[in-house]
Amino acid sequence: MLIFTGNFTRFDDPKKLASYAGDAPFAYESGTSVRGRTEVSQMANMKLKHLLHMAALGAVRVEGELKAYFERKVAAGKRKMSVYNAVRNKLVHRMMAVMERRTPYTSILERIV
Structure with a gap:
Protein backbone atom coordinates (compact mmCIF):
# COMPACT_ATOMS: atom_id res chain seq x y z
CA MET A 1 0.00 0.00 0.00
CA LEU A 2 2.85 2.36 0.74
CA ILE A 3 4.25 1.93 -2.77
CA PHE A 4 0.92 2.24 -4.58
CA THR A 5 -0.12 5.30 -2.60
CA GLY A 6 3.26 7.03 -2.38
CA ASN A 7 3.31 6.68 1.41
CA PHE A 8 -0.38 7.72 1.43
CA THR A 9 0.38 11.11 -0.15
CA ARG A 10 -1.10 10.50 -3.63
CA PHE A 11 -4.69 10.32 -2.33
CA ASP A 12 -6.31 12.71 0.11
CA ASP A 13 -9.69 10.97 0.12
CA PRO A 14 -10.39 7.27 0.78
CA LYS A 15 -13.06 7.27 -1.94
CA LYS A 16 -10.45 8.27 -4.52
CA LEU A 17 -8.15 5.48 -3.39
CA ALA A 18 -11.05 3.00 -3.45
CA SER A 19 -11.88 4.08 -6.98
CA TYR A 20 -8.23 3.72 -8.04
CA ALA A 21 -8.17 0.24 -6.49
CA GLY A 22 -11.40 -0.74 -8.23
CA ASP A 23 -13.47 -1.06 -5.06
CA ALA A 24 -15.84 1.87 -5.39
CA PRO A 25 -19.19 0.80 -6.85
CA PHE A 26 -20.72 2.85 -9.64
CA ALA A 27 -24.46 2.81 -10.31
CA TYR A 28 -25.56 1.64 -13.74
CA GLU A 29 -28.31 3.97 -14.88
CA SER A 30 -29.53 5.00 -18.27
CA GLY A 31 -32.20 7.63 -17.97
CA THR A 32 -35.10 6.82 -15.69
CA SER A 33 -36.23 3.41 -16.91
CA VAL A 34 -33.09 1.29 -17.22
CA ARG A 35 -31.33 0.35 -14.03
CA GLY A 36 -28.90 -2.46 -13.41
CA ARG A 37 -26.62 -3.71 -10.70
CA THR A 38 -23.82 -1.48 -9.51
CA GLU A 39 -20.43 -2.30 -10.96
CA VAL A 40 -16.82 -1.42 -10.23
CA SER A 41 -14.57 0.28 -12.74
CA GLN A 42 -12.54 -1.93 -15.06
CA MET A 43 -9.82 0.73 -15.22
CA ALA A 44 -8.53 -0.13 -11.76
CA ASN A 45 -4.97 -0.88 -10.77
CA MET A 46 -5.23 -4.67 -10.97
CA LYS A 47 -2.19 -5.38 -8.79
CA LEU A 48 -3.59 -3.25 -5.99
CA LYS A 49 -7.03 -4.77 -6.43
CA HIS A 50 -5.55 -8.26 -6.21
CA LEU A 51 -3.63 -7.42 -3.04
CA LEU A 52 -6.71 -5.93 -1.42
CA HIS A 53 -8.79 -8.93 -2.46
CA MET A 54 -6.30 -11.31 -0.84
CA ALA A 55 -6.41 -9.16 2.31
CA ALA A 56 -10.21 -9.30 2.27
CA LEU A 57 -10.15 -13.09 1.92
CA GLY A 58 -7.90 -13.30 4.97
CA ALA A 59 -9.94 -10.77 6.93
CA VAL A 60 -13.17 -12.75 6.60
CA ARG A 61 -11.51 -15.98 7.73
CA VAL A 62 -10.37 -14.78 11.16
CA GLU A 63 -12.72 -13.88 13.99
CA GLY A 64 -13.53 -10.20 14.09
CA GLU A 65 -15.73 -7.42 12.81
CA LEU A 66 -15.18 -8.13 9.13
CA LYS A 67 -15.97 -11.83 9.44
CA ALA A 68 -19.20 -11.03 11.27
CA TYR A 69 -20.04 -8.40 8.63
CA PHE A 70 -19.35 -10.88 5.80
CA GLU A 71 -21.46 -13.63 7.33
CA ARG A 72 -24.31 -11.24 8.11
CA LYS A 73 -24.45 -9.89 4.54
CA VAL A 74 -24.20 -13.33 2.91
CA ALA A 75 -26.95 -14.62 5.18
CA ALA A 76 -29.08 -11.65 4.10
CA GLY A 77 -28.79 -12.80 0.49
CA LYS A 78 -25.98 -10.62 -0.89
CA ARG A 79 -23.62 -12.11 -3.45
CA LYS A 80 -20.27 -13.14 -1.98
CA MET A 81 -18.20 -11.16 -4.48
CA SER A 82 -20.26 -8.07 -3.73
CA VAL A 83 -19.58 -8.51 -0.02
CA TYR A 84 -15.86 -9.09 -0.69
CA ASN A 85 -15.85 -5.80 -2.57
CA ALA A 86 -17.46 -4.09 0.42
CA VAL A 87 -14.82 -5.61 2.72
CA ARG A 88 -12.06 -4.35 0.41
CA ASN A 89 -13.64 -0.90 0.53
CA LYS A 90 -13.78 -1.04 4.33
CA LEU A 91 -10.11 -2.00 4.46
CA VAL A 92 -9.17 0.96 2.27
CA HIS A 93 -11.19 3.37 4.42
CA ARG A 94 -9.67 1.98 7.62
CA MET A 95 -6.12 2.27 6.27
CA GLU A 100 -4.72 10.35 8.64
CA ARG A 101 -4.98 10.14 12.44
CA ARG A 102 -1.49 8.66 12.85
CA THR A 103 -2.76 6.33 15.56
CA PRO A 104 -2.95 2.53 15.68
CA TYR A 105 -6.21 0.92 14.59
CA THR A 106 -8.70 0.20 17.37
CA SER A 107 -11.85 -1.78 16.82
CA ILE A 108 -15.26 -0.43 17.65
CA LEU A 109 -15.59 -2.71 20.67
CA GLU A 110 -12.30 -1.46 22.14
CA ARG A 111 -13.44 2.16 21.79
CA ILE A 112 -16.73 1.52 23.59
CA VAL A 113 -15.18 -0.17 26.62
Whole structure:
Protein backbone atom coordinates (compact mmCIF):
# COMPACT_ATOMS: atom_id res chain seq x y z
CA MET A 1 0.00 0.00 0.00
CA LEU A 2 2.85 2.36 0.74
CA ILE A 3 4.25 1.93 -2.77
CA PHE A 4 0.92 2.24 -4.58
CA THR A 5 -0.12 5.30 -2.60
CA GLY A 6 3.26 7.03 -2.38
CA ASN A 7 3.31 6.68 1.41
CA PHE A 8 -0.38 7.72 1.43
CA THR A 9 0.38 11.11 -0.15
CA ARG A 10 -1.10 10.50 -3.63
CA PHE A 11 -4.69 10.32 -2.33
CA ASP A 12 -6.31 12.71 0.11
CA ASP A 13 -9.69 10.97 0.12
CA PRO A 14 -10.39 7.27 0.78
CA LYS A 15 -13.06 7.27 -1.94
CA LYS A 16 -10.45 8.27 -4.52
CA LEU A 17 -8.15 5.48 -3.39
CA ALA A 18 -11.05 3.00 -3.45
CA SER A 19 -11.88 4.08 -6.98
CA TYR A 20 -8.23 3.72 -8.04
CA ALA A 21 -8.17 0.24 -6.49
CA GLY A 22 -11.40 -0.74 -8.23
CA ASP A 23 -13.47 -1.06 -5.06
CA ALA A 24 -15.84 1.87 -5.39
CA PRO A 25 -19.19 0.80 -6.85
CA PHE A 26 -20.72 2.85 -9.64
CA ALA A 27 -24.46 2.81 -10.31
CA TYR A 28 -25.56 1.64 -13.74
CA GLU A 29 -28.31 3.97 -14.88
CA SER A 30 -29.53 5.00 -18.27
CA GLY A 31 -32.20 7.63 -17.97
CA THR A 32 -35.10 6.82 -15.69
CA SER A 33 -36.23 3.41 -16.91
CA VAL A 34 -33.09 1.29 -17.22
CA ARG A 35 -31.33 0.35 -14.03
CA GLY A 36 -28.90 -2.46 -13.41
CA ARG A 37 -26.62 -3.71 -10.70
CA THR A 38 -23.82 -1.48 -9.51
CA GLU A 39 -20.43 -2.30 -10.96
CA VAL A 40 -16.82 -1.42 -10.23
CA SER A 41 -14.57 0.28 -12.74
CA GLN A 42 -12.54 -1.93 -15.06
CA MET A 43 -9.82 0.73 -15.22
CA ALA A 44 -8.53 -0.13 -11.76
CA ASN A 45 -4.97 -0.88 -10.77
CA MET A 46 -5.23 -4.67 -10.97
CA LYS A 47 -2.19 -5.38 -8.79
CA LEU A 48 -3.59 -3.25 -5.99
CA LYS A 49 -7.03 -4.77 -6.43
CA HIS A 50 -5.55 -8.26 -6.21
CA LEU A 51 -3.63 -7.42 -3.04
CA LEU A 52 -6.71 -5.93 -1.42
CA HIS A 53 -8.79 -8.93 -2.46
CA MET A 54 -6.30 -11.31 -0.84
CA ALA A 55 -6.41 -9.16 2.31
CA ALA A 56 -10.21 -9.30 2.27
CA LEU A 57 -10.15 -13.09 1.92
CA GLY A 58 -7.90 -13.30 4.97
CA ALA A 59 -9.94 -10.77 6.93
CA VAL A 60 -13.17 -12.75 6.60
CA ARG A 61 -11.51 -15.98 7.73
CA VAL A 62 -10.37 -14.78 11.16
CA GLU A 63 -12.72 -13.88 13.99
CA GLY A 64 -13.53 -10.20 14.09
CA GLU A 65 -15.73 -7.42 12.81
CA LEU A 66 -15.18 -8.13 9.13
CA LYS A 67 -15.97 -11.83 9.44
CA ALA A 68 -19.20 -11.03 11.27
CA TYR A 69 -20.04 -8.40 8.63
CA PHE A 70 -19.35 -10.88 5.80
CA GLU A 71 -21.46 -13.63 7.33
CA ARG A 72 -24.31 -11.24 8.11
CA LYS A 73 -24.45 -9.89 4.54
CA VAL A 74 -24.20 -13.33 2.91
CA ALA A 75 -26.95 -14.62 5.18
CA ALA A 76 -29.08 -11.65 4.10
CA GLY A 77 -28.79 -12.80 0.49
CA LYS A 78 -25.98 -10.62 -0.89
CA ARG A 79 -23.62 -12.11 -3.45
CA LYS A 80 -20.27 -13.14 -1.98
CA MET A 81 -18.20 -11.16 -4.48
CA SER A 82 -20.26 -8.07 -3.73
CA VAL A 83 -19.58 -8.51 -0.02
CA TYR A 84 -15.86 -9.09 -0.69
CA ASN A 85 -15.85 -5.80 -2.57
CA ALA A 86 -17.46 -4.09 0.42
CA VAL A 87 -14.82 -5.61 2.72
CA ARG A 88 -12.06 -4.35 0.41
CA ASN A 89 -13.64 -0.90 0.53
CA LYS A 90 -13.78 -1.04 4.33
CA LEU A 91 -10.11 -2.00 4.46
CA VAL A 92 -9.17 0.96 2.27
CA HIS A 93 -11.19 3.37 4.42
CA ARG A 94 -9.67 1.98 7.62
CA MET A 95 -6.12 2.27 6.27
CA MET A 96 -6.69 5.86 5.23
CA ALA A 97 -8.20 6.71 8.63
CA VAL A 98 -5.22 5.20 10.45
CA MET A 99 -2.75 7.11 8.30
CA GLU A 100 -4.72 10.35 8.64
CA ARG A 101 -4.98 10.14 12.44
CA ARG A 102 -1.49 8.66 12.85
CA THR A 103 -2.76 6.33 15.56
CA PRO A 104 -2.95 2.53 15.68
CA TYR A 105 -6.21 0.92 14.59
CA THR A 106 -8.70 0.20 17.37
CA SER A 107 -11.85 -1.78 16.82
CA ILE A 108 -15.26 -0.43 17.65
CA LEU A 109 -15.59 -2.71 20.67
CA GLU A 110 -12.30 -1.46 22.14
CA ARG A 111 -13.44 2.16 21.79
CA ILE A 112 -16.73 1.52 23.59
CA VAL A 113 -15.18 -0.17 26.62
